[in-house]
Amino acid sequence: xxxxxxxxxxxxxxxxxxxxxxxxxxxxxxxxxxxxxxxxxxxxxxxxxxxxxxxxxxxxxxxxxxxxxxxxxxxxxxxxxxxxxxxxxxxxxxxxxxxxxxxxxxxxxxxxxxxxxxxxxxxxxxxxxxxxxxxxxxxx
Numbered sequence: 001x002x003x004x005x006x007x008x009x010x011x012x013x014x015x016x017x018x019x020x021x022x023x024x025x026x027x028x029x030x031x032x033x034x035x036x037x038x039x040x041x042x043x044x045x046x047x048x049x050x051x052x053x054x055x056x057x058x059x060x061x062x063x064x065x066x067x068x069x070x071x072x073x074x075x076x077x078x079x080x081x082x083x084x085x086x087x088x089x090x091x092x093x094x095x096x097x098x099x100x101x102x103x104x105x106x107x108x109x110x111x112x113x114x115x116x117x118x119x120x121x122x123x124x125x126x127x128x129x130x131x132x133x134x135x136x137x138x139x140x
Contacts, residue, residue, distance in 0.1 A: 003057065003117075003137060003139065004043055004059065004106075005027075005059070006103045006104045007059075007101060007105050008027040008028075008041045008043070008061075009027060009102075009104065010100075010101035010102035010103065010104030010105065011025070011027075011041045011061065011063070011096075011101050011102075011104075012025045012026075012027050012104040013101075014094060014097065014098045014101050015039055015063075015091070015094050015095075015096065016092075016115065017097075018093070018094035018095075018097040018098070019037075019039075019089070019090070019091060019093075019094035020088070020089035021036035021037060022037050022038070022039060023036060023037060023038055024038045025038070025039045026038065026039065026040045026041065027039065027041050027056070028040070028041075028112050029042065031122060031123060032123055032124060033055055033066050033069070033122070033124070033125075033126065034097055034121060035095065036066060036067055036068050036069070036078075036084060037065060037066060037078070038065075038066045039063050039064065039065050039080045039091070040063070040064040040066075041061060041062075041063055041064070042061065042062045042063075042064060043059060043060075043061055043062075044059070044060040044061055044132065045060035045069075045132040046059050046060075047061065055136065055138055055139050055140065056136065056138045056139070057136070057139075058121075058134065058135065058136040058138055059088045059112070059134075059135050059136075060132060060133070060134055060135075061132075061133050061134075061135055062132055063091060063129050063130065063131040063132075063133065064121070064128055064129075064130055065082055065091055065128060065129050065131060066121075066126040066127070066128045067079055067082055067126075067127050067128070067129075068107055068126070069124055069125060069126050069127075070117065070125065071125065074103070075118060075127030076118075076127065078127060079116055079117075079127050079128075079129055081112050082129060083116060085101075090130045090133075091110075092110055094110050095104060095108065095110060095131075095133065101135070103115060104137075105135050105136060106137050106138055107135075107138040108133050108134060108135045108136070108138050109133065109134045110132075110133050111132045111133060111134050112129060112131075112132045113129055113132070114128065114129070114130045114132060115128065115129060115130045115131040116128075117129075118124070
């Protein structure tokens, strides 16, 4: 498997193990989501100069966190809970439990939380937030 595939699997394991109540973590964009909260792991940005010239690489990975479907205020309440930086049940806390993302990278940093809203994705309407992380790895 590729390094990116390994890191995606490491994120799946890290979030599945450390994120309280998560129902499903996908290493790809799902067709539909029926159990919440759910997370889709997507490679976001790759710097070719950094990634294809040497033995190190860095990438931005987007974690799309879906907390509910439909259209009611409760979805926003769930979003606010999941983005709370002090909560011990959210994405930030889960990521902090494994700097190496289950031994698949050298480190990572949560860069931003974006697109906190109700939006249409993958054939449905979801309350979602994007957690953007920077990941780096050196390979032999």
